[in-house]
Amino acid sequence: MTRQQVLDLYFLDARCKLIDLAAFLDRVDRAPGEADFRLAAFRQALRELERPGPQRAKQVLLAFSDPTTQPIAKATTKAACGAWPGKATGDPG
Amino acid sequence: MACVAWPPDRQLECTPPVRTANPTLLPLAPDMRYIEPHAHMVSRVTDDYLDLATAGCQAVCEPAFWAGFDRSSVDGFYDYFCQLTEHEPKRAARFGLAHFCWLCINPKESEDLKLADEVLAVIPQFLARPGVLGIGEIGLNKNSKNELAVLERHIDLAAAHDQMILVHTPHLEDKLKGTRLIIDALKSDRRVRPERVIIDHVEEHTVELVLQAGFWAGMTLYPESKCTPARAIDLLERYGTERIWMNSACDWGVSVPLAVPRTALEMRKRGHTVEAIDKVIYQNPLEFLSQCPKFRLG
Numbered sequence: 083m084t085r086q087q088v089l090d091l092y093f094l095d096a097r098c099k100l101i102d103l104a105a106f107l108d109r110v111d112r113a114p115g116e117a118d119f120r121l122a123a124f125r126q127a128l129r130e131l132e133r134p135g136p137q138r139a140k141q142v143l144l145a146f147s148d149p150t151t152q153p154i155a156k157a158t159t160k161a162a163c164g165a166w167p168g169k170a171t172g173d174p175g
Numbered sequence: 176m177a178c179v180a181w182p183p184d185r186q187l188e189c190t191p192p193v194r195t196a197n198p199t200l201l202p203l204a205p206d207m208r209y210i211e212p213h214a215h216m217v218s219r220v221t222d223d224y225l226d227l228a229t230a231g232c233q234a235v236c237e238p239a240f241w242a243g244f245d246r247s248s249v250d251g252f253y254d255y256f257c258q259l260t261e262h263e264p265k266r267a268a269r270f271g272l273a274h275f276c277w278l279c280i281n282p283k284e285s286e287d288l289k290l291a292d293e294v295l296a297v298i299p300q301f302l303a304r305p306g307v308l309g310i311g312e313i314g315l316n317k318n319s320k321n322e323l324a325v326l327e328r329h330i331d332l333a334a335a336h337d338q339m340i341l342v343h344t345p346h347l348e349d350k351l352k353g354t355r356l357i358i359d360a361l362k363s364d365r366r367v368r369p370e371r372v373i374i375d376h377v378e379e380h381t382v383e384l385v386l387q388a389g390f391w392a393g394m395t396l397y398p399e400s401k402c403t404p405a406r407a408i409d410l411l412e413r414y415g416t417e418r419i420w421m422n423s424a425c426d427w428g429v430s431v432p433l434a435v436p437r438t439a440l441e442m443r444k445r446g447h448t449v450e451a452i453d454k455v456i457y458q459n460p461l462e463f464l465s466q467c468p469k470f471r472l473g
Contacts (some may be wrong), residue, residue: 083445091444092405114400140379140452147316147351147380157317158285160241 123165176414207231209435209456213422215240223432224270230436233269233472234273238312238341243427249293260304277311277341285325302336308467311341315353326360334366339467342374355383358388371466376401395424397436404438420460
């Protein structure tokens with residue numbers, strides 16, 4: 083596909099998602115109380131969008147990922163929350 | 176104007192493709208074929224079987240899965256394996272669909288080592304059943320020591336019984352670490368042949384790890400996590416179409432049973448040929464799954 087064709091096919095969809103991201107951040111700002119590690123990871127991931135190069139999706143995923151290599155002692159939940167808490171807490175894993 | 180034939184090895188009588196206002200919109204041929212290599216049909220209604228068959232699905236493969244709640248004993252797994260090997264194939268056959276399955280205890284229930292060992296002990300009596308393709312979907316969920324121990328026991332079971340393997344990789348923030356641990360576990364058992372293992376749910380940060388290690392890679396098409404259709408096609412365009420497939424992994428959660436044919440439609444919009452699409456959604460799963468002699472269509 084040419085760049086023009088990519089824009090024809092995906093621009094409106096991407097524009098919609100970008101506005102949703104902006105509205106999400108506005109919603110978070112309006113809400114009372116403290117944020118947690120997920121918002122910090124989200125802001126880190128947003129910075130990846132402005133970096134040059136062809137690996138933005140990969141870099142966003144890495145920004146949310148647990149970078150440690152050893153198994154944890156015990157699974158205390160089945161669910162994933164979307165961001166690694168250790169990055170905010172400084173836990174080296 | 177040439178006809179767009181589907182599949183490419185079959186001659187069709189068809190009318191010329193309809194031109195639309197958007198030149199990127201190309202119609203799919205009416206007899207598209209595909210294999211759904213990962214779907215949890217026990218969680219789906221019968222209408223979904225009708226939709227799959229209508230869309231050109233030739234076969235559906237169902238890995239053993241977490242029910243959304245923990246089963247209380249090995250008896251629950253025994254009944255589930257009977258459902259997968261006896262009842263579900265009959266349900267699929269009503270719509271002309273071949274049904275195959277993979278057996279295991281899912282990593283979400285692997286923290287309890289005693290239960291896991293009990294389940295592992297009953298699996299061999301099911302392995303010779305006609306629709307059983309191998310051990311799966313095994314893997315990791317939260318990357319715990321017990322999950323890893325149960326994964327290694329599943330790998331040993333598969334190797335001891337010369338079974339193929341289908342691997343689940345963890346969700347979201349746990350995927351990268353889990354994929355690395357899984358690859359290490361598979362590579363550490365010299366009996367495992369990577370070409371007989373598919374590692375599923377790859378994304379942009381894990382696909383290279385899987386393909387470079389010699390395994391097959393599965394892309395799961397989900398609306399909210401894993402790969403969207405657009406991103407899955409991006410991965411195909413960047414990493415090629417060898418040793419890779421797409422699946423819906425439809426289950427009791429947010430998922431789309433027709434995700435594979437819908438992604439095929441999007442590939443067509445992006446200018447992929449019918450031959451290229453057929454390779455990804457039909458030929459590739461056929462090639463991998465046919466390594467099990469029990470996988471036969473029609």
